[in-house]
Amino acid sequence: MKFSDKIADYTGSRxxxxxxxxxxxxxQARGFENLQSRIARxxxxxxxxxxxxxxxxxxxxxxxxxxxxxxxxxHRIDTIMHLTCTNMEKGTVDEALRxxxxxxxxxxxxxxxDPPRGEEHWIPTDPRFRHGVDLVSYIKxxxxxSHFCVGVPxxxxxxxxxxxxxxxxxxxxxxKIDAGADFIVTQLFYxxxxxxxxxxxxxxxxxxxxxxxxxMPIQTYASFLRLTKLCGTKVPHSLMSDLVPIRHDxxxxxxxxxxxxxxxxxxxxxxxxxxxxxxxxxNLEKSVHRVTEGLGWAGKPSRPNRLIAETPAELLQTSERVxxxxxxxxxxxxGLVVAGLPQQEAGKGELNNAxxxxxxxxxxxxxxxxxxxxxxxxxxxxxxxxxxxxxxWGHPKTVNDLTDMFLRYLHSKLAxxxxxxxxxxxxxxxxxxxxxxxxxxxxxxxxxxxxxNGAPSTDEVVGWGPKGGYVYQKCFVEFxxxxxxxxxxxxxxxxxxSGWVDYFAANLNGxxxxxxxxxxxxxxxxxxxxxxxVAQSTIIERxxxxxxxxxxxxxxxxxxSYYPPDSDVRALLxxxxxxxWLVSIIHHDFQKVDALWSFLFDGEKALVGRA
Numbered sequence: 001m002k003f004s005d006k007i008a009d010y011t012g013s014r015x016x017x018x019x020x021x022x023x024x025x026x027x028q029a030r031g032f033e034n035l036q037s038r039i040a041r042x043x044x045x046x047x048x049x050x051x052x053x054x055x056x057x058x059x060x061x062x063x064x065x066x067x068x069x070x071x072x073x074x075h076r077i078d079t080i081m082h083l084t085c086t087n088m089e090k091g092t093v094d095e096a097l098r099x100x101x102x103x104x105x106x107x108x109x110x111x112x113x114d115p116p117r118g119e120e121h122w123i124p125t126d127p128r129f130r131h132g133v134d135l136v137s138y139i140k141x142x143x144x145x146s147h148f149c150v151g152v153p154x155x156x157x158x159x160x161x162x163x164x165x166x167x168x169x170x171x172x173x174x175x176k177i178d179a180g181a182d183f184i185v186t187q188l189f190y191x192x193x194x195x196x197x198x199x200x201x202x203x204x205x206x207x208x209x210x211x212x213x214x215x216m217p218i219q220t221y222a223s224f225l226r227l228t229k230l231c232g233t234k235v236p237h238s239l240m241s242d243l244v245p246i247r248h249d250x251x252x253x254x255x256x257x258x259x260x261x262x263x264x265x266x267x268x269x270x271x272x273x274x275x276x277x278x279x280x281x282x283n284l285e286k287s288v289h290r291v292t293e294g295l296g297w298a299g300k301p302s303r304p305n306r307l308i309a310e311t312p313a314e315l316l317q318t319s320e321r322v323x324x325x326x327x328x329x330x331x332x333x334x335g336l337v338v339a340g341l342p343q344q345e346a347g348k349g350e351l352n353n354a355x356x357x358x359x360x361x362x363x364x365x366x367x368x369x370x371x372x373x374x375x376x377x378x379x380x381x382x383x384x385x386x387x388x389x390x391x392x393w394g395h396p397k398t399v400n401d402l403t404d405m406f407l408r409y410l411h412s413k414l415a416x417x418x419x420x421x422x423x424x425x426x427x428x429x430x431x432x433x434x435x436x437x438x439x440x441x442x443x444x445x446x447x448x449x450x451x452x453n454g455a456p457s458t459d460e461v462v463g464w465g466p467k468g469g470y471v472y473q474k475c476f477v478e479f480x481x482x483x484x485x486x487x488x489x490x491x492x493x494x495x496x497x498s499g500w501v502d503y504f505a506a507n508l509n510g511x512x513x514x515x516x517x518x519x520x521x522x523x524x525x526x527x528x529x530x531x532x533x534v535a536q537s538t539i540i541e542r543x544x545x546x547x548x549x550x551x552x553x554x555x556x557x558x559x560x561s562y563y564p565p566d567s568d569v570r571a572l573l574x575x576x577x578x579x580x581w582l583v584s585i586i587h588h589d590f591q592k593v594d595a596l597w598s599f600l601f602d603g604e605k606a607l608v609g610r611a
Contacts, residue, residue, distance in 0.1 A: 001078050002149035003049050003107040004182035007210050007275060014297050015269050016048035016276035018080070018185075018212070021071075021283055023052070023063035032063075036070060038285050043075055045289070045298050048276060051080040051109060051185075054096075061096060069103035080107040080151060085129035093126065093135070097145045107149040109185060110135040110176075133176045140180030152181040154211070156189045156198040157234045166198070174205050183209050185278050188216040188227070190260070191234050192267045199272060213268055216280035217287040218257030221247040248458065249466050258287055262294040389562045392416055397568045399442065402576065406444045410436055418559045419446045419552065426461045431475075434597045438479060441608045446552065446582075447478035449525070449538075451590045457527060464537070469529030475596040476524055476540065476586040485607075486513065486581045492599075492607055493585075501599060504542065505583045506549045516542065522586055540586060549582050 010016050019042055024032055039050065052068040054060060064081065072079040081100050085093055100108065112132040129135055132152060139145045154173050158166060173184070184207075189195055199211060218224045221243060228235055239260070246252040268274050279288050292298035392414055396402050408414045410432065415423050428435065430450045438445055450473065452462050457469035464471060481489075486505045493501050493515055502522055506512040516522070525538030560573035587596035600607050 004149045006048055018049045018278045019047045020051045020280045023060045023067050042285050045292055049078045049080055054082040054084050065099050072104050079105050080109050081105050082109045084111045085135040086112050090126040109151045133179050136176050136181050137179040149182050151183040152176040154184045154186045156186050156195045177207050184211045186214045188214045191236050192264050196272050210275050212278045214278045215261055217261040220250050221253050258290045261291045395569050403442055406439045418555045443479040443481050445479045449473050451475035451593045453591050465527045466529050469527050471527045474524040474590045478584040480580040500588050502586045504545045505581050507581045508553045552582050
């Protein structure tokens with residue numbers, strides 16, 4: 001059934017809600033199976049519909065269509081399929097719409113997707129689509145597709161990828177409605193008063209279609225920071241004041257997120273006259289259950305919410321650390337986690353309760369079997385702008401220029417790299433001399449963590465999780481190198497690794513080399529906390545490494561696209577992308593803080609000579 005018709009026919013005693021999911025990052029069936037089970041359990045809450053996201057340029061097309069089809073046909077939940085139109089191969093939009101029709105899907109959320117890369121050099125792959133309004137108009141005026149109900153996004157806090165002001169953005173929104181859009185779903189926000197003011201301006205423009213606010217319950221402090229930055233979300237000062245004291249304790253943050261979502265929804269439905277809300281789930285289920293229970297939308301609560309207002313003493317006793325809390329391996333250029341995938345979030349290990357074995361965002365370092373593994377990248381948002389690329393990274397023309405850029409980042413002379421939108425982390429400073437030495441060699445580091453043997457969970461730099469615990473880390477480092485260096489690494493590991501060293505190496509074309517067994521999994525960060533099982537927050541294994549490899553090489557292509565096609569800069573960056581390998585090396589002796597660096601640097605067979 002069309003979503004617009006479902007809204008019109010809805011006569012429930014409470015506002016409706018919808019749920020948003022993204023296709024699991026890896027191709028492993030396990031993640032897909034686990035997500036299907038999760039959707040089946042959430043369907044018991046009786047959402048009005050679910051939506052399935054679509055990767056930039058159609059890079060999740062097959063998985064998105066499969067997930068949307070299963071949800072529509074097997075779970076019998078009306079499904080809204082997201083569809084982006086820019087940077088799509090010519091004919092892909094038609095193919096996607098036909099595939100949706102075949103699966104019984106009747107509703108589309110039409111998005112532009114990632115902003116055009118290198119605007120003055122950008123040539124649309126499919127010239128029919130430059131903006132979201134083009135997709136709306138095309139669907140509504142093409143007889144083959146005009147039966148679809150079409151929704152469009154809106155951005156109460158402003159569009160992160162646009163320089164247009166609020167009034168102009170509302171004009172763009174009205175153009176989409178005038179082209180035939182049937183409903184609006186907003187990007188996530190946390191400023192309810194700001195939303196209500198924006199909503200009044202939208203209505204004053206004559207836009208009368210249903211507006212459904214997007215709600216993302218806060219899952220972890222780190223994922224909250226990353227996603228609000230990615231989406232350009234305005235964060236009220238009072239919210240940050242509440243979060244900072246509890247930021248190191250994932251469960252307290254999650255509890256706060258539930259409480260905040262309930263408060264927001266009550267205010268929206270009381271003052272905003274909204275017909276329903278849209279939950280951005282991050283493929284997690286516990287928070288949605290708890291929010292709907294707290295609102296009285298899902299029967300009697302199964303357990304009491306740990307409301308912040310009811311636990312002031314607990315808040316007052318939390319650590320006052322100034323760094324991000326739960327880390328899934330901070331990177332040497334911390335954006336290895338930040339840029340592509342949700343940073344510093346834990347996969348909690350598969351426990352008996354299938355509904356909650358990964359209660360927290362899973363990231364690239366989590367468990368690839370989790371439905372939450374990977375990057376939801378809401379609505380094709382991009383966290384690297386062309387202006388940032390040109391201002392920060394200049395116009396490199398040689399390999400030495402690239403080495404210099406990575407060195408300037410390590411020395412805090414640059415605030416970002418294509419792989420790291422944030423400055424060097426305090427954790428990386430602990431191993432700075434080693435990272436500098438590798439980089440001077442031309443081995444460009446994009447991820448690392450130091451060895452840690454039982455640091456308190458409240459440690460200023462490496463601590464995470466509830467207080468009263470201890471955390472552990474194996475040292476690892478990831479970098480881009482030439483093929484001949486990969487061969488040297490393989491030989492060194494085979495001859496001198498003594499079973500202590502594992503590695504992964506992969507190139508753009510899909511070739512992967514490793515000494516890790518096919519089903520081998522390396523837990524490289526774990527914690528022991530009072531009253532809990534051992535928590536393994538960081539896992540490196542083949543599937544997650546290959547998923548990250550795809551992301552990492554896409555950053556080279558994105559960066560290159562900011563420069564003219566015939567320029568020396570683009571030629572250099574394209575060549576690096578085609579020739580270099582991404583390598584990850586792990587040393588398992590976490591009791592020796594210099595074990596990995598001794599392996600790489602010391603002795604007659606040292607891989608890296610002295611600079």
